[in-house]
Amino acid sequence: MEFDAVLMEPRRKAMEEAGFWPGKTLLDYFEDCLARQPEAQALTSITVAEGGRRDLTWAEIDALSWRAAAGLHRLGLVKDDVLACQLSNSWEFVVLYIACRKLGIVFNPVMPIFREHELRFMLKHGEARAFVVPKLFRGFDHETMAEGMRPDLPDLQHIIVAGGSGANSFDALLLDPALEASADLHALSATARGDANDVCQLIYTSGTTGEPKGVMHTANTMYSNLVAYAGRLGLGAGDIVLMASPMAHQTGFMYGFLLPVMLGARMVLMDSWDKDLAARVIAEDRVTFTMASTPFLMDLSNAVAEGGTDSRSLRIFLCAGTAIPGPLVERAQAVLGAKVLSAWGMTENGAVTVVAPSDPDSRSVQTDGFVLPGMELQIRGTDGAPVPPGHEGELYVRGCSNFVGYLKRPQWNNTDAEGWFDTGDIARMDEAGYIRICGRSKDVIIRGAENIPVVEVEALLYKHPAVHQVAIVAYPDDRLGERACAFIVPKPGQTIDFAEMAAFLGAQRLAKQYFPERLELRDRLPATASGKIQKFALRNELKAEYEARRT
Incomplete structure (x- = not known):
């Protein structure tokens, strides 16, 4: 695979000279931990449904990752090959990524919720040579799904099944005791592991283009963010990091995995969310830090209040993905004893703005933080010029943690000659430099920190024989921030109901989390003179209905 990382070279010299690109890879940080504290507990992996730990x-x-690296080498995977991974948060995920880095294999985490519709595109576009899946997760047979996609994926040579029992199982292929790393493998690794400017992660994000975009990151782009992030929050080796957000998202991957390795801190991974178990884990393992979206904070506060567990070890709960309601911040801090902080970021650049622990609580309610070292913000008006503080405009960012391009789609990089990346978000900045995300110019809905690819879902609904016109827009929700509503104009003489819509999308193999959760049938949709649907009018209608219910 050739990675067209065109956004790296124009800023490499400046980032290195300024000291923002640390020049260290995951393996450098991991080997530091290994040298200092080989027998210290590094990882706790919890499987919620089985109660396993x-x-x-x-x-x-280290020993397991060398064994896995030997297995990947035996399968013929080499530097710059892509390995896709659909595992949940687990020790296998950690071991697999470290093994990939030992061989210079590019890691492509994909969400466990994805089904054939999303995966066929991602694995084909990324030319994945290996695909690691769980045998079963939440009752779904991932192995059968993966095998069924083989005819459509000419580059895919290996399907590896965690929890499987056959010759293709994770244990047989990557954990066989006979797979001890040879001197030759160590020598190969010394070269293949590459440096901090190699593309090491390919992660897909939904957008408005009608297809997912493959975001490319290097160790420098990710760790430049993590160094500044840890500095802002005062995190160190003594912290214990809990992560229940999926590691196939940057939240889980960077702040639940890469961050603790960088710090030499212990990570506690939950393969799915269970509020009561999370409360017990915080109490028993003395967790000090976690990062998740607002629904997790609400759930955890309820669990601690109802169960009376001890959460006093938890110093910081960082929320990103949607605004945090003021009453929730007050209640969470009173119940948990933790500082609740807000942040904003994207897959393309990690967390860019973060509230500081020393800031008053109002900052986390009213803002999304201020910019981290190494990054710059600019809010522009419709004429492209920066706007004064307090005015809304389009948010642009540039600096150390910006990605190095979209795979095979450089025309979508949205980055100008000066390095400014167009985030697609609307924001305003106050006099002190704190920003507030006010909306999105992108046609994306964020449901509980999960981006819903609106264009893609609409395109599927247009295939339904009863659908003449469709528009999917967000409506406010107290728990998830936003949910999706489909406005549909049926064809003459036909109709469609919610159950039929859901069944149709299911038949298209769309992830259930992307299904609209509400359906409104209309004779016509508001439109401009040229026929463009005025989605803002539909959003305003739903927002007014929501506000009327609250009064």
Whole structure:
């Protein structure tokens, strides 16, 4: 695979000279931990449904990752090949990524919720040579799905099944005790592991283009963010990091995995969310930090209040993805004893703005933080010129943690000659430099921090024989921030109901989390003179209905 990382070279010299690109990879940080504290507990992996728990030291992770690297090498995977991984948060995920980095294999995490519709595109576009899936997760047979897609994926050579029992199982292919790393493999790794400017992660994000975009990151782009992030929050080796947000998202991947390795801190991973179990884990493992979306904070506060568990070890709960209601901040801090902080970021650049722990609580309610070192913000008006503080405009960012391009789609990089990336978000900045995200110029709905690819879902609904016109817009929700509503104009003499819509999308193999949660049938939709649907009018209608219910 050739990676067209065109956004890296124009800023490499400036970032290195300014010291924002640390020049260290995951393996550099991991090997530091291994040298300092090989027998210290590094990882706790919890499987919620089975109640399982596995603890690993740094030395044990190293041994397993070398064994997995030997297995990947035996399968013929080499530097710059792409390995796609659909595993939930787990020790296998951690071991697999470290093994990939030992061989210079590019890691492509994909969400466990994805089904054939999303995966066929992602694996084909990314030319994945291997695909690692769970046998079963939440009752779904991922192995059968993966095998069924083989005819459509000419580059895919290996399907590896965690929890499987056959010759293609994770244990057989990557954990066989006979797979001890040879001297030759160590020598190969010394070269293949590359440096901090190699593309090491390919992660897909939904947008307005009608197809997912493959975001390319290097160790420098990700760790430049993590160094500044940890500095802002005062995180260090003594912290214990809980992560229940999926590691196939940057939230889970960067702040639940890469961050603790960088710090030499212990990570506690939950493969799915259970508020009561999370409360017990915080109490028993003395968790100090976690990051998740607002619904997780609401759930955890309720669990601690109802169960009376001890959450005093938790110093910081960082929320990103949607605004945090003021009453929730007050209640969470009173119940949990933790500081609740807000942040804003994207897959393309990680967390860009973060509230500081020393800031008053109002900052987390009224803003999304201020910019991290190494990054710059600019809010522009419709004429392209920066707007004064307090005025809304289009948000642009540039700096150390910006991605290095969209795979095979450089025309969509949205980055100008001066390095400014158009985020597609509307924001305003106050006199002190704190920003507030006010909306999105992108046609994307954020449901509980999960981006819903509106154009893609609309395109599927247009295939339904009863649908003449469709527009999907957000409506406010107290728990998830936003949910999706489909406005549909049926064809003459036909109709469609909610159950039929859901069944149709299910038949298209769309992830259920992308289904609209409400359906409104209309004779016509508001439109401009040229026929363009005025989605803002539909959003305003739903917002007014929501506000009327609250009064």
